[in-house]
Amino acid sequence: MKKTLLLQDGTSISYEIRVKPVKNLNLHLENDGTVWVSANQRHLEKEIEEFVCSKTGWITRHLAGIKMRTPPTRYFSEEALAETVRLYCDKLFPYYETKGISYPKIKFRKMTSQWGNCRPKQGILTFNKNLCFVSKECVWYVVCHEWTHFLVPNHSEAFYRELEKICADYQEIRKQLKGVYIQ
Numbered sequence: 001m002k003k004t005l006l007l008q009d010g011t012s013i014s015y016e017i018r019v020k021p022v023k024n025l026n027l028h029l030e031n032d033g034t035v036w037v038s039a040n041q042r043h044l045e046k047e048i049e050e051f052v053c054s055k056t057g058w059i060t061r062h063l064a065g066i067k068m069r070t071p072p073t074r075y076f077s078e079e080a081l082a083e084t085v086r087l088y089c090d091k092l093f094p095y096y097e098t099k100g101i102s103y104p105k106i107k108f109r110k111m112t113s114q115w116g117n118c119r120p121k122q123g124i125l126t127f128n129k130n131l132c133f134v135s136k137e138c139v140w141y142v143v144c145h146e147w148t149h150f151l152v153p154n155h156s157e158a159f160y161r162e163l164e165k166i167c168a169d170y171q172e173i174r175k176q177l178k179g180v181y182i183q
């Protein structure tokens, strides 16, 4: 039986209950990140939930450790990423051209704290080479995000209203991107 425990910080822990001839509740964590509890017939769901609740600190720490150790999935070679980013920029350009924006210089480099960067005055967009490790949807989001900075330099409400015009599901994609760990 699969269960999900919602935590106060908005994240959640999914776990499975496996009924086994055990005396006490036991928590198990597999290398793939699966969390399960062995319980016997007598244990009530509520009891199991309380048990998992009491172990959230430990679970969260260990899951974070596993995520760090798992090599990230590669979606693009560096060449393929550069080509995709350029195609996306070409797709967006006509809209921005009507707003008086010139086609920017596009750069790529490894960055640790951001997926992309826009310097509106210099007309430069820089993209993180680590985008090779995220899906096409995420790359599209980052490209849209950086182009939007040509119109709104900050992350105000106006920025997100503008971003939504070209990337309607940006909230969903942004969540995906937040779950990606790059060393």
Ligand SMILES: [Zn+2]
Pocket (backbone or CB within 6 Å): 145, 149, 155
């Ligand atoms: Zn931004």
